Amino acid sequence: MASSKPIELPFTRDSVIRVLTYGANPEASPYSHKQIAEWCDRFWCxxxxxDAEPAIEELLPVLTDVETQWDLYLANTYSIEELRSKTFDSETMPVQWFRDWLKEVEK
Incomplete structure (x- = not known):
């Protein structure tokens, strides 16, 4: 599966909140869930x-979870053939997951 156009935001806590908010509101988001998952993966990497500063260290489990759940969602939803051939740019995960991740980051 090819990567999407990357989200050009700095790797900060504010940006995490911003992209998770986009994920929770996909109809108003300039980014797809695929782009959000890829951005979270790049941040984590x-x-x-x-060693990250404590404020960043706290975000890493959420970032990992977003990317991992994206992969699992696709793997559990599509066949191997579909995974090889589709782009998934318009695929969306449940928005409640993004709301839960936002709560975790904001506490």
């Missing part, structure tokens, strides 16, 4: 080999 920035801290694979280095």
């Amino acid at each position: 920035q801290y694979l080999d280095i």
Whole structure:
């Protein structure tokens, strides 16, 4: 599956809240759930080999969960053939998941 056009936001807590809010409101979002999952993965990967400051460290489990749930959602929804051939740019995960992730980040 090819990557989508990347979200050009800095890797900050405010940006996490912003993209999760977009995910919770896909009809008003400039980004797809696929783009959001890819952005979360890129953010998380920035801290694979280095220690993050505590404010960022707290976000990493949520970022990982978004990307992992995206992959699981697709794997549980589509056949292998579909996974190989579709782009999934218009696919959406349940918006409640994004609301739950927002609550976790905002507490």
